[in-house]
Amino acid sequence: MPKLNPWWILKPAVFVACLLPTAWIGRALWLTYQGLDGGLSANPIKDVTEFTGLWTLRFLMITLAITPLRRITGLSSLIRFRRMVGLFTFFQGVLHWITYIWLDQFFMWGEIAKDIVKRPFITSGMLGFTLMIPLAITSTRKWIARLGGSRWQKIHRLIYISAVAGVVHYYFFVKSDIFYPLAYGLLVTVLLGFRGWHAIRTRTLKPATTYSR
């Protein structure tokens, strides 16, 4: 009997889990459309905009948490989920972007351009989203090979700017209750801070290990 590979179950399971937010909002919209209670407010378009925005940020946090978790727990195989969760972040970002372009601005590109230039609220959101596009494109194995590991990694550090831009965007969005934007800001600080701390630590440790040999 061939040995059962746990990844055959785990990966699809995580994939399905990542689809749940979209399934929920899709169902809610469908029920609302039919005149039933889908759990949305009197302003479903605003609900969708906020929902997809929040989930972009949440997926982004999960993506950023994978490396620190690997380092802390020693579960290196967590890396296998990173690309998938990262692409789900982008997927949520695309949904969020579409709600803005379509349902908020109705493809009035002039208005959109003005918004991007004039309003830091939109500028930050657009920046965060745009920086995710090259990451999504170069997420394939082929692109990693083409770019080479270290160059690929450098490009993918753009996600740090995306994360900061996303939190700034969220901060600009709220009217006066800054609790959640601050909480996400703190989370990003911890997740990026860990990387900084780890980089400094490995840099200072490296010579020591070299010399000890």
Place this chain on the structure above:
Amino acid sequence: MLIQRGSDISSSEITPENLCHNRREFIKTASTVLGIAAAGTIIVPGCTTNVEATGEPQAKHGQYDTTEKPTSLDDIASYNNYYEFGTGKDDPARNSKNFKPKPWTVKVEGMVKKPATYDLDELIKGLTTEDRIYRMRCVEAWSMVIPWSGFPLANLISRLEPTPSAKFVEFKTLVDPNQYPEQRRSFLKVLDWPYVEGLRMDEATNPLAFIATGIYGKPLPNQNGAPLRLVTPWKYGFKGIKAIVNIRFTDKQPVNTWQQQAPQEYGFYANVNPMVDHPRWSQARERRIGEFFKRPTLMFNGYADQVAQMYSGLDLRKNY
């Protein structure tokens, strides 16, 4: 050769648009009145009048009403900004279930002949209740059509008899941390309590300025500001202060809560103005609750005829 001549009519002779509308309004009103007079015994076909059995015309129902489709009570009572109950749109409906709008007292103070603390029933006793179907435009770029019931603020003010020195009227919302969860919050408090709003006296006595005590003919739901709430349909929704416990007449312009919170974003006047954007979003269009496409926002929320003259000479870009 055709030589084009300028208009013979000098610009001063052209009737301003608002007067035109007023005239049309006047003709409409006048014919209704005549209809009533003639009705005595004859029933004028197609002429519906608001005459009760007593012969007393029911207060001016209709004159300021929009004919647009009112938003459902369900939506009006479930999508609210009432930060005392929470910052989510569904928080007010959820957290106001045990709110007690009765008994209720209102303190009237400042430059007024009869400063006193009134029981609500006593304060509004004898004021004729009327219905007003008004548009409501939130500063967040969504809007509703709400059938209020209540009375013109002017009627209440004339009863309170402010002194001639009074130039503004200031309102305050109840402070009661036992009933308002957000007033118990000390970490990253969202606003300074109590919620304060204010109007210039001419704004407050404008026929459109209204005190609501009900919606759809029913008592005002707690989440909509029971028992007493200001409605100024030409201004952004946040001017419509809820659960009023204090009315103060003053000669100094009040600092309203949102102006105090973010003076670069919210001003004292808060007149609906599609030409002056909120720093973070455009005010040119709005989403009417229940509609898919956005619609253009109208100057003074479509009430320019009634209110524009109060702001002539005022720079609306500076006095947002």
